[in-house]
Amino acid sequence: MEYHIDPVDFIVGKTGGENRAVRNLLDLFAEGATIPFIARYRKEKTGNMDEVRIGEIKTLYTQFQELEKRKNAVLDTIREQEKLTPGLEKQIRECQDIRILEDLYLPFKPKKQTRAAKAKAKGLEPLAALLMRQENGDIAVKAARFVKGEIQDTEEALQGARDIMAEWVNESEAARNRVRRLLEREAVITAKVVKGKEQEGEKYTDYFNFQESLKRCPSHRILAIRRGEAEGILKVSLSIDEENALKNLERIFIKGDNESARQVWLAMKDGYKRLLFPSIEAEYMTLSKQKADSEAIRVFAENLRQLLLASPLGNKRVLAIDPGFRTGCKVVCLDETGKLVHNENIYPHPPRNEYKQAAAKVTNMVATYDIQAIAIGNGTAGRETEKFIQTLRFDRKVQVFVVSESGASVYSASKIAREEFPEYDVTVRGAVSIGRRLMDPLAELVKIDPKSIGVGQYQHDVDQGGLKEALDRVVESCVNKVGVNVNTASKYLLTYISGLGPALAENVVAYIQENGALKSREELKKVKRMGAKAFEQSAGFLRIEGAGNPLDNSAVHPESYYIVEKMARDLGVGVHELIGNETLCGRIEPQRYVDEKTGLLTLKDIVAELRKPGRDPRTMAKVFSFAEGISKIEDLQVGMVIPGIVTNITGFGAFVDVGVKQDGLVHISEIADRYVTDPAAELVLNQQVMVKVVQVEPGRKRIGLSIRQAQSKD
Numbered sequence: 001m002e003y004h005i006d007p008v009d010f011i012v013g014k015t016g017g018e019n020r021a022v023r024n025l026l027d028l029f030a031e032g033a034t035i036p037f038i039a040r041y042r043k044e045k046t047g048n049m050d051e052v053r054i055g056e057i058k059t060l061y062t063q064f065q066e067l068e069k070r071k072n073a074v075l076d077t078i079r080e081q082e083k084l085t086p087g088l089e090k091q092i093r094e095c096q097d098i099r100i101l102e103d104l105y106l107p108f109k110p111k112k113q114t115r116a117a118k119a120k121a122k123g124l125e126p127l128a129a130l131l132m133r134q135e136n137g138d139i140a141v142k143a144a145r146f147v148k149g150e151i152q153d154t155e156e157a158l159q160g161a162r163d164i165m166a167e168w169v170n171e172s173e174a175a176r177n178r179v180r181r182l183l184e185r186e187a188v189i190t191a192k193v194v195k196g197k198e199q200e201g202e203k204y205t206d207y208f209n210f211q212e213s214l215k216r217c218p219s220h221r222i223l224a225i226r227r228g229e230a231e232g233i234l235k236v237s238l239s240i241d242e243e244n245a246l247k248n249l250e251r252i253f254i255k256g257d258n259e260s261a262r263q264v265w266l267a268m269k270d271g272y273k274r275l276l277f278p279s280i281e282a283e284y285m286t287l288s289k290q291k292a293d294s295e296a297i298r299v300f301a302e303n304l305r306q307l308l309l310a311s312p313l314g315n316k317r318v319l320a321i322d323p324g325f326r327t328g329c330k331v332v333c334l335d336e337t338g339k340l341v342h343n344e345n346i347y348p349h350p351p352r353n354e355y356k357q358a359a360a361k362v363t364n365m366v367a368t369y370d371i372q373a374i375a376i377g378n379g380t381a382g383r384e385t386e387k388f389i390q391t392l393r394f395d396r397k398v399q400v401f402v403v404s405e406s407g408a409s410v411y412s413a414s415k416i417a418r419e420e421f422p423e424y425d426v427t428v429r430g431a432v433s434i435g436r437r438l439m440d441p442l443a444e445l446v447k448i449d450p451k452s453i454g455v456g457q458y459q460h461d462v463d464q465g466g467l468k469e470a471l472d473r474v475v476e477s478c479v480n481k482v483g484v485n486v487n488t489a490s491k492y493l494l495t496y497i498s499g500l501g502p503a504l505a506e507n508v509v510a511y512i513q514e515n516g517a518l519k520s521r522e523e524l525k526k527v528k529r530m531g532a533k534a535f536e537q538s539a540g541f542l543r544i545e546g547a548g549n550p551l552d553n554s555a556v557h558p559e560s561y562y563i564v565e566k567m568a569r570d571l572g573v574g575v576h577e578l579i580g581n582e583t584l585c586g587r588i589e590p591q592r593y594v595d596e597k598t599g600l601l602t603l604k605d606i607v608a609e610l611r612k613p614g615r616d617p618r619t620m621a622k623v624f625s626f627a628e629g630i631s632k633i634e635d636l637q638v639g640m641v642i643p644g645i646v647t648n649i650t651g652f653g654a655f656v657d658v659g660v661k662q663d664g665l666v667h668i669s670e671i672a673d674r675y676v677t678d679p680a681a682e683l684v685l686n687q688q689v690m691v692k693v694v695q696v697e698p699g700r701k702r703i704g705l706s707i708r709q710a711q712s713k714d
Helices: 007-015 019-030 035-041 051-080 086-094 098-108 115-121 125-132 139-144 154-171 173-186 202-207 219-230 242-253 259-308 355-368 382-390 408-412 415-420 426-439 441-445 464-482 501-515 522-526 532-541 558-570 582-586 600-611 707-711
Strands: 188-193 209-213 234-239 318-322 329-334 340-346 373-377 399-403 641-650 653-657 664-667 688-697 702-706
Touching: 007 019, 007 051, 019 051, 035 051, 035 464, 035 532, 051 086, 051 098, 086 098, 098 154, 098 173, 115 125, 115 154, 125 139, 125 154, 125 259, 139 154, 139 259, 154 173, 154 259, 173 242, 173 259, 188 202, 188 219, 202 209, 202 219, 219 234, 219 259, 234 259, 242 259, 259 441, 259 464, 259 641, 318 355, 318 426, 329 355, 329 426, 340 355, 340 426, 355 382, 373 382, 373 426, 382 399, 399 426, 408 415, 408 426, 415 426, 426 441, 441 464, 501 522, 522 532, 532 558, 558 600, 582 600, 664 688, 688 707, 702 707
Parallel strands: 318 373, 373 399, 664 702
Antiparallel strands: 188 209, 188 234, 318 329, 329 340, 641 653, 641 688, 653 664, 688 702
């Protein structure tokens, strides 16, 4: 008989969710539905789960599948040994924890030649079983019966029996769980410097003689310690009170007070120190790393989400500058669509100091190309270039923005950049990326590997598969949240649209190049390989500006057009008149339109969309200015209160750009006048803040800042 765990029961047991909603969700996954589509258009089926919750359930379902796969492998191995009993199979089939599964498998796991295996080969297992019963009697007499063959004397027989019992202690599920509970409650993580590595590992000085409760050790410290260990600088271990651990094990294994019990105690102690504790220690080291990875990935993913949803300038004509000293500043002019229309170099800074020529060129480009905004990269010579631009007088109002260059160099040297601009070098591509990033951060940043954008925390130390999955999910979420104009979107942006992917995205772009702009969503069905499922998943996130049906430029899904048409008829108007009309939309009673296909949650979304169709959820970009006279770290003085922009948020604080090329750290304790547990709950990326300079170390390129003290009235 086979015993199976229902995946719904497994997931509900882990999350406390509702059975029906989870089952519906798994059915939707099986049908090929994406997370953004489910979250937006299938709210009734999931009980209005958001994308984060849906993502968690998808991850748990993957874990369930991996657990089931491992169960089958374990069962096959035990079955081959002809040791699989109905009771053991039931335990394995019903197991819902990978650690418990591995405990059940441990006695049957093929092992290398252990001390216990050697003792068993010498025929000492019956002696171990005899001692384990802890009956009265002379153990020397008991052991003497086994002194034969390779066994020279009673002590060798007893030692072999103890080796076997030590392995039994290690394989005991009760013992392993007892030690696990102790580590859970009281484990201390210790780091010490490897002798002779003090100078090489100077950056790990804080961890040369470090101890902290494992459950209180934050993720960033775990990752820093583990990095030091990986680099051979630190020796890291976990510890618990050994005496207390042995007392706990005594309650399981010691049943008498005689010579046999003494042998069992010696075996138990040896098994604990040599096998059991190292095994559970390794397990908890792995668990703590996994938890630290999860937290770091969560922080990175949230930072990336904020960066991707940063305020766009919109369709404006932009002059973008990639600043530099010796090689000059690369200047490009972009039209409203981001198309490159002009590029040249200027040299306003040392060593060439061609200030007047540069000024003339920039003012001429602003006039010639009808420039509305200037984007300046924040890297080398960024502040000097900003100062230079601010001295110029133009024939119109031109907004000046400083734009983060993080990842621009990665993009400019990438295959994507070479495909876009095969005839230009990396400097032109980098400047174009800076300008487009101002116009639409999302559309430009999707071309860059998220790990290269510079908003992570120990991103190279965490599980790379988990990181990629999380970041890809964030990019997909952001692109679909905003939606895209299908006729102007790049194939790189379209790739992340629900239901498309690289091949279909390329087919969409190819269709538009061959046939001209799409005139309706319905026309999407003519795109090569755009089947019914891909259309269903993608259509609601693709906008057709100027379409004959105004709903094609909204987030209303084509499957719900009939409802909007009925709403309009009931109000005695056309769909064109209804869309964007606050008064008419206010007269709609959503509950009147509930049917077997569409529920109240979706209907409320439809009415909200009709009020403000195609509304971009992002706010518009705002101009920001750094403090005058501060462009390098040496210009900073302790006590100054200056403006800055939040560039990165971590578990231990936030980094703020104050215009000196080196971001300063606002430690978590300096964010607010109250206790802060999560910096991300207090700050967001690109937030403009006032900070007080509390530490400046030019030699080490360290800047300490405080938001809390900047707000103080003292």
